[in-house]
Amino acid sequence: MVVKAIIGLGNPGPEYEDTRHNAGAWLVEQLARDAAQTLRPERKFLGLYAKIRLSGHDLHLLNPTTFMNRSGASVAALCQFFKIAPDELLVAHDELDIAPGCARYKTGGGHGGHNGLRDIVSALGNTNGFHRLRVGIGHPGSAKLVTNYVLGRPGKAERQAIDDALLETVHTLPDALDGQWAKAMNRLHSFKS
Numbered sequence: 001m002v003v004k005a006i007i008g009l010g011n012p013g014p015e016y017e018d019t020r021h022n023a024g025a026w027l028v029e030q031l032a033r034d035a036a037q038t039l040r041p042e043r044k045f046l047g048l049y050a051k052i053r054l055s056g057h058d059l060h061l062l063n064p065t066t067f068m069n070r071s072g073a074s075v076a077a078l079c080q081f082f083k084i085a086p087d088e089l090l091v092a093h094d095e096l097d098i099a100p101g102c103a104r105y106k107t108g109g110g111h112g113g114h115n116g117l118r119d120i121v122s123a124l125g126n127t128n129g130f131h132r133l134r135v136g137i138g139h140p141g142s143a144k145l146v147t148n149y150v151l152g153r154p155g156k157a158e159r160q161a162i163d164d165a166l167l168e169t170v171h172t173l174p175d176a177l178d179g180q181w182a183k184a185m186n187r188l189h190s191f192k193s
Contacts, residue, residue: 004088005060009116012065021150023135024092025063046074055174069115072123089130098136101161101193164193
């Protein structure tokens, strides 16, 4: 299926916008900037929304403005309004199990303890058949440290590495949007900032 929407997960508000947990939202912000579009508040989608054209494809961009663990309501509202099936979604989110400077595509699978993914799976009728972009933020080394870590800001070098991986993701999106997932994965998965 063709990707029709890219969702960037994060928490709303200026106190969270530069935290690691918002790495998925950074991709959507980058795509909007590249297309000279502004993500605008859209109440019916509970988020910031824009429609862009990328590589010949119309694409809905959405950053939910619900908190991370309530992302599903925003995603479900967009899908219902535009009649978008789960396998036409690409959800970008932070990933503890991948180092900063790396990003990985994945289709389906569990939520891996990620509260945003867990809520989306539930809101879409317990389906996990959507595409994901896992943006590496690294792991603090102990499960006890995870909450403060994901809600903390990355250092300058770490943020640059994440931004580099997001830029490489943007370069692979035309292949992904064309349904050439293997080609997109081969390029993105071999990238390391």
